[in-house]
Amino acid sequence: MNRRLSSSTRSHTEDSIFLKPDEDPVWLDEPTRGDKFGDGALKPVVALKSEKGILLPGHRDPKRGTEEVFMHKVYALVVEIHCWAALFILSQLTGYWVFFVVEGNGPLSSIYKALQVIDFYLGFILPCNPIFGMDSVVLMMEVVNTKQHNWIVLGTAGVGVAICVIMVVHMVCKWRYGCGLWSVTTVVRETGDRRQSVSRQPSFTLSEWTDAQEDLLDLDPVPVPQTPLFDLGTDTKMEVDAATLTVTPVGLQERRGSNVSLTLDMCTPGCTEPYGYGAQLSPRDQSAQEYLREGTHTLTPAMLHSRALDDQSLQAEFYETPMNFVDPKEYSYPGLVRKNRYKTILPNTHSRVILQSLDEEDFLSTYINANYLKGYRGEERAYIATQGPTVNTVGDFWRMVWQEGSPIIVMITNLEEKNEKCAEYWPEDTVTHEGIEITVVTVTQEDDYSLRVFTLKCGQEERSLRQYWYTSWPDQKTPDKAPPLLELVQEVERAREEAPATSGPVIVHCSAGIGRTGCFIATSILCKQLRTEGVVDILSTTCQLRLDRGGMIQTSEQYQFVHHVLSLYEKQLSQSTEE
Template structure:
């Protein structure tokens, strides 16, 4: 196409040849006969081709050297009509790769019958192969047009996907940072909107934001699945021993119940003249950089959380966090949805559940081992169901 357009642009007449561009350093003498004129025309065309094609190739290599980032709102395209110029577009462009990823996350699935679930937990290779095909759906920092948002992120590469992120209510519409929190609404069973909120472990400078979110979203339960420190800091201690004030939210500890694998706190939140009761679960039995040996404690935690959620006076999202808010958080939410599906449908589609989670927050269920762990937890839950129903 480049050569074709060049030939169109270099239809040089005899008159034009009499005055060749000075930068080509051609002899201005015009050949006397037609054969010589034809030869002169070819010389000029060849010189033009050498100059412009060299420029075109340079532009192509520059273009190919640019790293294509997922979700960037600037796409670089080669404008062939401009013969080699590289121009940024000012409109958001969905790349083919992004389009394929979105299609996969919205349509992929593999429903497992109870027997198939029992069988696949023993096929580790197949589970890991399936997991590697799922797009991570992380976002580019440029997608978040919020100045200094990095100061509120525990990990600079783990960011909230814009379309589903939680936005804190702020007095000033212009203060974007005060409305920012690294948290996403997560759909539940059958796509139930805002069934959960997945978020990072609070930092020193985001504790007030965290409690503002809990109050604003009318959350009945908080699930914490991390220690405060595992080699490095994973989360700050964001609740009081007895009473604490965090911004406009006052938090009171009513009671504490110690279990083998987690601790439950009954909290009262106060804001102005309003009060609200919230349950806080702190699961501490998840080992650092691997999955638990047993899925039983997670299933017990899930059952307790579901009981509290149904009995609560408010019906907001259940807040779930670990450190980054994608790995263990993803395992807990996926297991909760999967158990519900098994109970009501008799089948479970972990692939589809994971895709739905990642569409809402990138990277949910972080590793192949965690993906395998979710299947094991659901298999144990299925065995319980089978015992109860006699199937």
């Protein structure tokens, strides 16, 4: 099935916005530094005229725009010339002051004599009488005849000449190319090329697996300072097998991903009811849902290894996959903001976890930012993806753990990473939340994670719970090594098999509950598929996860990392089979 929405059917208000917690929205349509001429010059607006040559309303004459740009550049040059002139005078004044001080004059008299020297120079440029007296010529003769410290005079003159030369070169570059000597090179884009998606360029590369213990990734621990822009306004060509990739790209809004910011999709213009409660989907939303339900790209082991090395194709596939974020209008309940760690990351309505409450009419008492996720082969409620508990939601979290009968919690975040990422919701010894007594039994520290075993008691019933706290995964990045993640996935699988058959879903959370959480759950599902079927469908698994919780696998870097991990896992399976 091939469906694509024409860009002409989308309003400019359908564009996504990128938000950080407690940050005001910044529209992607606003001009950025790269959309300007030089340092701050305005980009001319293209005028549209009718067949009779009449300027249409809302558009400016291109000649007028050109004149504005020209005048702005002239004004900028005049201002900078004054700045350079001030720098020149300051350098000369300082140099001659040092000279006169070395010659034995006092600090104040040296300043006066230095001003006289500057006055002498200005007499050649400006037709005016000397400001600091008529003896400036006599003073200059003394300076010229001085032999002992004349190197100071020569050095001061050299600095002045260098400043003049640099000023001229800078002005020429500024006028001709729109940027100075120290300005970042700007890129002028066409007016129509205005829809961009932002993500940090992945910094890891796939290594050769010569040893099972060899590191998978070679990561640059410092984020790339400049953020590349990926053009999503045009069709992306991917060199893939047409028989295996059955769904083509759809709407722009759903193709947003971000690695330093969280993504929020705005409501479709004209949609007056929240679409999560039976309202009719817009054509764009219908296409996104169809993509997520039917998107597939099955990879054999050979294809998987090749695909893991093709960063460009993986980035294109990631950005073409709808994010399926929730419209905030679906959760317009007073006081709900206190229960969400990030105001832009909300649970999809059809799969959200509903807490049991004595007052079912009280929405806040039944709400938690968590979703049920399907597992391998569509296993219902195999996982729960949730945000890292906040101080206000620790009680709700433990209510969910008890209500769902979860045997395992996987925590993939530190408590703080520049700011708070998760509240410490467990005790050092014993604590009671919402009538549930939580007691720590044992704590085991492994190389890359710690294991806590809890005893939960509510009334006369008592249960055992395991918490795996993985601390080697940086926020919105990928781990430095892949083998520890694979070991954790396999350890969680073994613990799940040992748990009682009546146990509920595995709870996985990071901070927002979409990025690192999505990578872990996808890896767990795909490892089972690779062992059972000998192939993997990472695209289909990602689509299924996003159907249940929007934004799962948050960045293209994380999406590529999943491919790298599965490629490594297939290598390990092949080696064990050969042995």
